[in-house]
Amino acid sequence: MTSLDSLIVLLVIAGGLAIAFYIFKRRGGVAKKQCGYCRSMVRYNALHCPKCGYEFIIG
Ligand SMILES: [Zn+2]
Numbered sequence: 001m002t003s004l005d006s007l008i009v010l011l012v013i014a015g016g017l018a019i020a021f022y023i024f025k026r027r028g029g030v031a032k033k034q035c036g037y038c039r040s041m042v043r044y045n046a047l048h049c050p051k052c053g054y055e056f057i058i059g
Contacts, residue, residue: 031044
């Protein structure tokens with residue numbers, strides 16, 4: 001195995017991880033919820049709506 005071969009292997013692994021991470025994000029890795037006031041989609045763990053400022057009650 002030459003150093004070039006190992007470099008290619010590393011690139012393939014890095015590329016695979018990048019694709020897996022991309023799919024994870026696309027599939028809603030960051031969960032969202034709907035603002036009860038303006039109905040825009042916001043991050044699930046947001047404390048308030050970034051659009052209208054509505055505060056969420058987190059139980
Ligand atoms: Zn809102």
